[in-house]
Amino acid sequence: MTLHDTIKADAETVFCNVSDFAEVVIYYPREGDARDIDAVVVRQALSLPNEYSDSITPVFEVHVSNNSERGITSEELNLGGDSLFFAVRVGEESSMRSITQLLDHDEGMLVLECR
Amino acid sequence: MSVGELPVVEKIARELLRRLRLLLGNGTYNTKVKEVVRPARLESYTPMDRQIVLSTDSIEAVPELMYPGNPPAVAKRITFNIHCNLLNDEKCCEPINYLVHMFAADVEQVITADDSTWHTFDENAIDAEFLSHVPHNAAGGFDGVTVPIAITYRTDENNPYNVRA
Numbered sequence: 001m002t003l004h005d006t007i008k009a010d011a012e013t014v015f016c017n018v019s020d021f022a023e024v025v026i027y028y029p030r031e032g033d034a035r036d037i038d039a040v041v042v043r044q045a046l047s048l049p050n051e052y053s054d055s056i057t058p059v060f061e062v063h064v065s066n067n068s069e070r071g072i073t074s075e076e077l078n079l080g081g082d083s084l085f086f087a088v089r090v091g092e093e094s095s096m097r098s099i100t101q102l103l104d105h106d107e108g109m110l111v112l113e114c115r
Numbered sequence: 116m117s118v119g120e121l122p123v124v125e126k127i128a129r130e131l132l133r134r135l136r137l138l139l140g141n142g143t144y145n146t147k148v149k150e151v152v153r154p155a156r157l158e159s160y161t162p163m164d165r166q167i168v169l170s171t172d173s174i175e176a177v178p179e180l181m182y183p184g185n186p187p188a189v190a191k192r193i194t195f196n197i198h199c200n201l202l203n204d205e206k207c208c209e210p211i212n213y214l215v216h217m218f219a220a221d222v223e224q225v226i227t228a229d230d231s232t233w234h235t236f237d238e239n240a241i242d243a244e245f246l247s248h249v250p251h252n253a254a255g256g257f258d259g260v261t262v263p264i265a266i267t268y269r270t271d272e273n274n275p276y277n278v279r280a
Contacts, residue, residue: 057159057160057162100162
């Protein structure tokens with residue numbers, strides 16, 4: 001196993017481990033069936049979506065592994081309609097949040113912005 | 116003294132919201148709007164495709180339209196921002212400004228559908244006009260356009276719940 005393969009495998013088993021900092025969220029693709037995935041959800045401060053907005057929304061940075069089973073693959077991701085279902089605040093009921101941006105990605109991980 | 120009543124400005128807002136909601140699932144318009152939102156203070160909505168977010172910009176006094184009397188009639192102009200959000204399928208090949216043009220046109224058309232008296236918003240206003248559209252850029256993760264509409268109305272000076280002609 002090369003270092004590349006090791007790091008890629010760690011994306012799922014280490015960085016998105018629900019025993020540590022990840023949590024199970026539901027991925028709703030624009031087309032296709034929903035599925036449970038493991039994600040690290042960074043809950044950030046409320047902010048304006050863009051400079052033309054005058055109402056704030058919550059912002060989330062979501063880290064998922066780049067795979068089709070417990071993550072989202074970069075090729076299946078659709079920034080026009082894909083959503084994640086999780087709690088806005090820890091302990092609250094879950095709600096649907098649109099995936100608005102792909103902030104960063106590589107073979108192992110995707111970093112998404114949800115609002 | 117005002118419990119249970121709505122001020123004139125809120126009656127106008129609700130009439131505007133009612134008209135925008137006519138776009139929901141309406142096959143007679145090009146744009147199939149999916150949601151119309153008046154946002155709450157916090158955490159109220161998630162951006163989605165073909166979504167309208169209605170917010171208030173400013174309420175300004177219009178001294179030249181005020182009437183003397185007992186009580187005097189004061190005139191104000193409220194600007195609503197109609198944010199038309201687009202998060203269409205990223206595999207879609209249609210030019211985004213085509214979708215923006217259609218969305219803005221449908222919003223203006225549904226608001227002005229009642230040709231002769233649309234500007235009164237159910238007899239609560241004396242004038243209304245659309246202002247310059249403000250296109251979004253996609254830096255926030257979604258595209259679209261903001262359609263501002265300025266609506267002028269009069270009330271009693273001492274009673275914003277009573278409309279004056």
